[in-house]
Amino acid sequence: MDVKLPRLGEGADSGVVVNIMVSEGEQIQKDQTILELENEKAVAPIPSPLSGTIQKIHVKEGDEITVGQVLISLAEEAAAPQPAAKAKAEEFPQRAEKAGAPVREAPEEAGLAQEYRYEPKSGFPPPAPPSIRKLATDLGIDLTRVQGSEPGGRITLNDVRAYIQRLQQIAFAKKPAVTREAPAREPESIDFAKWGPVSKKRMSPLRRTVAERTSEAWATVPHVFQLDEGDITAAMELRKKYAPLYEKKGARLTLTGLVLKAAIAPLKKFPIFNASLDETTQEIVYKEYFHIGVAVDTESGLIVPVIRDVDKKNLLEISKELAELAERTRQRKISLEELQGGTLTISNLGGIGGAHFTPIVYKPQSAVIGLGQGELKAVVRDGKVEARLMLPVTLSYDHRLIDGADGARFVRELVQALESFKEADFNLEGK
Amino acid sequence: MDPLKTEIVVLGAGPGGYAAAFYAADREKKVILVDEGRRLGGVCLNRGCIPSKALLHATHLIREAKASSQHGITFGDPRIDLEQMRSWKESVLDKLGQGLGGLAQKRGVEVLQGRGHFEDSQTLRVETPAGQKFINYETAIIAVGSKAAMPAAFDLGNPRVMTSTEALELEEVPDELLVVGGGYIGMELGTVYATLGSKVTLVELLDSILLGADADMVRPVMRYAQEAFKEVRLKTKVLKMATSGKQIKVTMESDKQRIEELYDRVLVCVGRAPNCKDLGLQNTKVQMDDRGFVKVNAQQRTADPAIYAIGDVVGGALLAHKATKEGRVAVEVITGEASSFQDVVIPAVIFTDxxxxxxxxxxxxxxxxxxxxxxxxxxxxxxxxxxxxxxxxxxxxxxxxxxxxxxxxxxxxxxxxxxxxxxxxxxxxxxxxxxxxxxxxxxxxxxxxxxxxxxxxxxxxxxxxxxxxxxxxxxxxxxx
The missing domain is CATH 3.30.390.30 (FAD/NAD-linked reductase, C-terminal dimerisation domain)
Structure with a gap:
């Protein structure tokens, strides 16, 4: 059979093949990754719906492909038939509106059921007569958003009318106070070549995503940056002591791992740093889980995988998971889900160098921690000058949710957590 | 000579092409319709749907008459006048062809007989009987269709090895006829010849006839074929053919057994190939897929912004009504309407018995x-x-x-x-x-x-x- 690119979820109907993970003649298992597809949100692995032998691969790396395009031809094993579309409808990660965003409930008031979506198991388009489909095409209306009132969910002219009226109501309803539209400015075309030779390269989908997300965050989140330094002399000594032990267990003890661990106490003490603003309802959503994103520098740009439930893991588990996740991210073998649901982000540029920098809040999170390179500095302790290893720490946060005093308190708490690591924290058994 | 100027040129006057040309003219466009055939209508009218259905209808009566003895009405053996049957069939085609010509004329669609060749993305050269003509167009619609495939191994240059095109000419009723391919064309024409008296052997490479139809839909047709044909051989591969006097010697492999048999005629129905060659497409930006079909999107646009393509030449179901619908979509898009060939239900009919x-x-x-x-x-x-x-x-x-x-x-x-x-x-x-x-x-x-x-x-x-x-x-x- 021919394996085609399934629907990946809303809007994600095309992408660029970045990695083909199989070869012709290879025996593959059901759910084994065939290739990786880069779209605007992330790199998604495309699993095989069936086990079998690959007869032919129809795409190559760099191809832009769309839903329904044949990826490979598979000679099936004579096993019980596996329903292929099940994978299509249920097993594929749906593209979230914003990776990492909390799932938004449809607002109930004013009957604004704009989140309705027709998603039948069969994958067929919504039932509507050709005349209505034509009308929808003319008006540019997505019929999967229109709730049909007739048997079987069939959409009538009245349903389309009601839908448009609802859209109008929403459009003219009071807008959330926080969304202030930036004045629209037409991008200007500049001929750089008139000043000297240039070369051009198309922005990759990932680059475009980073650009979109950071400018959106910059435009809508009033940033405050709180700069501090943490004395990590003791922590680094402990790290040196325990590193070989961790290595034996197959883990690398890193500063990022320590900061992940240290961030939990301040997050618990100041839950607003683990919260998000729901701009549609003007509610603050406090999360009772601690999923921390770690910025990873990959060949093609910034990707932020998320470590789940950091508060429930010991340093060994965190270190192991961090290394494994970072490696898979660099190889672009990370799934969409693993990029979603983060509550705070840590960006450590210390490995490269430099002191303080001011990271941009990863919306809809409320804060991000930026780490620079630790440096030996002359510090006065008990009236004496000592050489201490000082780590530049920046906290960027969303002033809509958090005021300066809390920002300072959080940073102090974090620095203290970093400065008070004990042997017990490195214990392989403890939490 | 100055080139002709037009808004739309449609290349190919089959059911996709003429429908597109007429629709565009109905939408106030200046249209030139180019086709190399003497008669409009393409394969459908000249070498496909229409002549095959005429023959199927004519022969259907023979089967009805035979069956009616069960109902108490017995006829004598039919006398078949091939000459008359052919000329009746031709008269149907002529009437339809003339009808199309008249419809084109009434709409002001200019019909140019000749082979079209793209000089560049904006110019079509047409080799008409009266010499070369150049057409300068704004938009072109390629609707050149497909032709019956004849694998090189079977192409002996012997008229006894036929495709559907020759079989529909009904030159004679062979005693022993081999039909290669159990798709709808092979099954339909096999039915015509079997009713006219040929001993039909049908071979199919796959394990069922009528690929694409559900098994329960195929079963009654298979039952008919097993009765009316001399034999239906599934999972059989024709290896080679050779001229042997007034017959064709055919070698095939069935059940790992090599069979050599003599047939008076062979009808090859193993698929259809797009007519993309020698159109000068290399002078445009039009792209083809690896099977030679023109690549288009749901708006029927090719990779060349000035050129659209519809019908068999873009692949998918090679059906007249699919081509017609695609022609409508192309014209709607060209005239600025939001239209696309998406979620369109294309029915399939096989005119077997x-x-x-x-x-x-x-x-x-x-x-x-x-x-x-x-x-x-x-x-x-x-x-x-x-x-x-x-x-x-x-x-x-x-x-x-x-x-x-x-x-x-x-x-x-x-x-x-x-x-x-x-x-x-x-x-x-x-x-x-x-x-x-x-x-x-x-x-x-x-x-x-x-x-x-x-x-x-x-x-x-x-x-x-x-x-x-x-x-x-x-x-x-x-x-x-």
Missing amino acids: PEVAWCGLTETEAKEKGIAVEVAKFPWAASGRAMTLDRTDGVTKLIIEPETERILGVGIVGAGAGELISEGVLAVEMGATARDLAGCVHPHPTLSETLMECAEVFYGYPTHTFVRKKTGSLLRKAAG
Whole structure:
């Protein structure tokens, strides 16, 4: 059979093949990754719906492909038939509106059921007569958003009318106070070549995503940056002591791992740093889980995988998971889900160098921690000058949710957590 | 000589091309229609749908007459005048062709006979009987169609090895005819020749005839073929052919056995190939896929912004009505309308005996794609009308989405299935549920009732058959 690119979820109907993970003649298992597809949100692995032998691969790396395009031809094993579309409808990660965003409930008031979506198991388009489909095409209306009132969910002219009226109501309803539209400015075309030779390269989908997300965050989140330094002399000594032990267990003890661990106490003490603003309802959503994103520098740009439930893991588990996740991210073998649901982000540029920098809040999170390179500095302790290893720490946060005093308190708490690591924290058994 | 100037040039006057040209003219566009044929209508009218259906109709009577002895009316053996049959068929084609010419003229569509060749993205050179002409166009629609494929190994240059094109000329009725390929063309033409008296042997590479149709739809046709043909050989591969006096020596492999046989004629129906060669497409930005079909998007646009393509030449189902619909989409897009060839239900009809027709989702496709469906079937043995026609060898079935009861597909095998399927197309396109179909009163006694009763089978209350195991739930019954 021919394996085609399934629907990946809303809007994600095309992408660029970045990695083909199989070869012709290879025996593959059901759910084994065939290739990786880069779209605007992330790199998604495309699993095989069936086990079998690959007869032919129809795409190559760099191809832009769309839903329904044949990826490979598979000679099936004579096993019980596996329903292929099940994978299509249920097993594929749906593209979230914003990776990492909390799932938004449809607002109930004013009957604004704009989140309705027709998603039948069969994958067929919504039932509507050709005349209505034509009308929808003319008006540019997505019929999967229109709730049909007739048997079987069939959409009538009245349903389309009601839908448009609802859209109008929403459009003219009071807008959330926080969304202030930036004045629209037409991008200007500049001929750089008139000043000297240039070369051009198309922005990759990932680059475009980073650009979109950071400018959106910059435009809508009033940033405050709180700069501090943490004395990590003791922590680094402990790290040196325990590193070989961790290595034996197959883990690398890193500063990022320590900061992940240290961030939990301040997050618990100041839950607003683990919260998000729901701009549609003007509610603050406090999360009772601690999923921390770690910025990873990959060949093609910034990707932020998320470590789940950091508060429930010991340093060994965190270190192991961090290394494994970072490696898979660099190889672009990370799934969409693993990029979603983060509550705070840590960006450590210390490995490269430099002191303080001011990271941009990863919306809809409320804060991000930026780490620079630790440096030996002359510090006065008990009236004496000592050489201490000082780590530049920046906290960027969303002033809509958090005021300066809390920002300072959080940073102090974090620095203290970093400065008070004990042997017990490195214990392989403890939490 | 100055080039001709036009808004739209349509290359190829088959059912895709002429429909597009007429539609564009109806929308106030200046149109030139170019075709190398003497008569408009393309393969459909000249070498496909129409002549084959004329012959099938003519020969159908022979089969009817034979069967009517069962009903107490016995005819003598028919006398077949091939010459007369040919000229009647030709007269049909002529009338239709002239009709198209008249329709073009009334709309002001300029028809240019000759072979078209793209000089560049904006210019078409046409080799007319009166010499070269150049057309400077704004938009071109390629509708050059396809032709019957003849593998090089079978191409002996011997007229006894035919494609459908030659078979429809009906030069003679061979004693022993080999039909290579059990697709719809092979089955239809095999039926014509078998009725006219040929001993037909049909070989098919796969393990079933009529690829694409569900197994239960194929079964009655297979039963007919096994009776009317000398033999149907499945899983058989034709290896080579050679001229042997006035016959063709054919070597094939079946069941690992090598067979060598002599035939008076061989009809090769192994598929169709797009007519993309020698069109000068290399002078445009038009791109082809690896099978040689022109690549287009859902708006029928090729990679060249000035050129659209429709019909067989873009692949998919090689059917006249699909080409016509694509032609409409192309013209709508060209004239600035939001239009696309998406979610369009294209019915398929095979004019065998009995006919097979389906639209929308098939059971085979549902299985392949893992789509959960419920299937309701109504056997024609339970239809009064089928009984009076002595054609109970039919089945009507509905492919239904269980949660919504929406009709996703319809399949019919039986006499006149090709005419009946249109109601199925309407149901699928309108998003009808089985309840809708069951609720529409169908006239009695007709074969169309089988569609209504089939929907009733789904709910468990068909009048003319009994369903022990209800497919639809009792709740649904109560709701009805």
